Amino acid sequence: MQIFLCPACHAPVYFHNLACACGTAIYFDPEAQALTTRPAPCRNREDIGCNWVAETDGLCRSCAMTETVPDLREATNLPLWQHSEYAKRWVLANLGRWGWFDHRDTGARPSFLMLSEQTVQGREDVTMGHADGEITINVTEASDAVLAKRQEELGELYRTMTGHIRHEIAHFLFLRLAETPDFLSGFRDLFGDERADYGEALQAHYANPQPAGHHHITSYATAHPHEDWAETIAHLLHLVDMVDSAGAAQLALPGGVVPGYDAYTDADTDRLVSRAVEISxxxxxxxxxxxxPDIYPFVLADGVRQKMAFAHQHLMRAMPG
Structure with a gap:
C-alpha cells in the first residue's frame, strides 16, 4: 500500500487516516488513488471510520458493496464490522490499481454480507464463502481472541481478515474473467476442470487432506480448482502488496525495489514474486x-509460480494501455 501525502501540508499520511496531524480532514478517493480534502464523506465515516469519498447515495464505493451489516444491537459487533470493512477497503484499493471496480469498469461488482456469530437473539453459525457474486464475511474473526483460537484449531497461523477477503473476492473475479474468451481453456490447463463436483471434492479433502506439494500454494488449494484459484490469487495479492508497501516505506535490498518502482505496473510475475520473497x-x-512469526513462510515452487503468472496476466488486463 502506498504512503500518501497530506493535500494541505504534504506530511506523510496513511491509508486509514481520517485526518492529518496538521488538523486537516482527509478523504481517500479510490478513483484517483489519492487523498483529498474534498468534503464528500461516506456516511459511514462516523460509525466505522470509513475515510473514502461518497459516490452513490452517500456511500463510498466499498460501503456500497455491503448489502448486509452485522447485528449492531449487539454492541461488540460495531468494532468487528469496522475492522472488517477496513480490510475490505484495503483489498479493493489494491485491485483498483489494476482498474478493477473503477469508473471505467462496467462489469458486475460483488456484494458483501458482513455477518457476526453474535446477535441479540444468541449465537448463529456464519460460514465464509462466495456464491454467485455474493460474498459472506464472518466479522467475528476480526476479534483478536477469536482469530487466535481459530488459527490454532485449524492450523492456519496466517489466517487473517484481509486474507479472507482476498480469497473470497478471488472467487468473484473468476466469474468475471470466465466471461473472456481465452480464460477458461488456460485455467483448465493449469488448475483443472472447475466443473468437477465441488461438494464431493471438499468432502474428500476434509476426510483426507493432501499436502501442498509442488503445484499448490496450500493444502486447501488441492481440494478443488476453484479453491486452488482463490488461494493462488490471495497469495499473489499478498505478495504484490508486500512489494508495493516495502517500496512505499523505502525499504531497500541490493538489486531490489528502486525509487519510483510500481509493483502494480510490473507485468513480470517472476521478478515481482522473487522480490517479495527477498523482502520476506x-x-x-x-x-x-x-x-x-515469519511474515511469509510459504514455498513458491515452479508449479505455483506458473499459476500466479497466469492469474497475474488476467488480473492486470483491466489496466489501460
Whole structure:
C-alpha cells in the first residue's frame, strides 16, 4: 500500500487516516488513488471510520458493496464490522490499481454480507464463502481472541481478515474473467476442470487432506480448482502488496525495489514474486529478533509460480494501455 501525502501540508499520511496531524480532514478517493480534502464523506465515516469519498447515495464505493451489516444491537459487533470493512477497503484499493471496480469498469461488482456469530437473539453459525457474486464475511474473526483460537484449531497461523477477503473476492473475479474468451481453456490447463463436483471434492479433502506439494500454494488449494484459484490469487495479492508497501516505506535490498518502482505496473510475475520473497526473508530475520512469526513462510515452487503468472496476466488486463 502506498504512503500518501497530506493535500494541505504534504506530511506523510496513511491509508486509514481520517485526518492529518496538521488538523486537516482527509478523504481517500479510490478513483484517483489519492487523498483529498474534498468534503464528500461516506456516511459511514462516523460509525466505522470509513475515510473514502461518497459516490452513490452517500456511500463510498466499498460501503456500497455491503448489502448486509452485522447485528449492531449487539454492541461488540460495531468494532468487528469496522475492522472488517477496513480490510475490505484495503483489498479493493489494491485491485483498483489494476482498474478493477473503477469508473471505467462496467462489469458486475460483488456484494458483501458482513455477518457476526453474535446477535441479540444468541449465537448463529456464519460460514465464509462466495456464491454467485455474493460474498459472506464472518466479522467475528476480526476479534483478536477469536482469530487466535481459530488459527490454532485449524492450523492456519496466517489466517487473517484481509486474507479472507482476498480469497473470497478471488472467487468473484473468476466469474468475471470466465466471461473472456481465452480464460477458461488456460485455467483448465493449469488448475483443472472447475466443473468437477465441488461438494464431493471438499468432502474428500476434509476426510483426507493432501499436502501442498509442488503445484499448490496450500493444502486447501488441492481440494478443488476453484479453491486452488482463490488461494493462488490471495497469495499473489499478498505478495504484490508486500512489494508495493516495502517500496512505499523505502525499504531497500541490493538489486531490489528502486525509487519510483510500481509493483502494480510490473507485468513480470517472476521478478515481482522473487522480490517479495527477498523482502520476506529480510523481514523474517528482523521478526526473529523479536521472537515473532515469519511474515511469509510459504514455498513458491515452479508449479505455483506458473499459476500466479497466469492469474497475474488476467488480473492486470483491466489496466489501460
Amino acid at each position: 526473508i529480510a523481514i523474517n530475520h528482523v521478526n526473529r529478533a523479536m521472537d515473532l
